[in-house]
Amino acid sequence: MREGATAPWPDDPPVCSTCGLRQDRFETWYGWWIFLEPVFLHVNLVPVELRWTVDSEERAVNWACADSECQVPHDAVCGRADSPVHVGTEILEIWEMNRRAAAPGA
Ligand SMILES: [Zn+2]
Secondary structure, three states: OHHHOOOOOOOOOOEOOOOOOEOEEEEEOOOOEEEEOOOOEEHHHOOHHHOEEEOOOOEEEOOOOOOOEEEOEHHHHOOOOOOOOOOOHHHHHHHHHHHHHHOOOO
8 A cells, every 4th residue: 555645647537436535636756646635734643654745846745744734645534444543533533524525415
């Protein structure tokens, strides 16, 4: 799982293949694409491995996140995925929000 960099490439619509939600898609420096949740959290609320930021060239990076805020990959909080573990309330709330949005008829 390339750290959640599993988004379809730009020829395909920016939609999560699991939950169907439209996402913001960014290219990584290694050429894969990732969906990042459009929510900014203080880095202290996010486990190191889930901290992503978008650099000045519009590429997603999860190393050298020197900012005080970061984003999490959609894969970690996809509403059709299992509840994320070892994360704080704020990330669980994003997952809950996605779960409701992905629910049929919601
Ligand atoms: Zn999803």
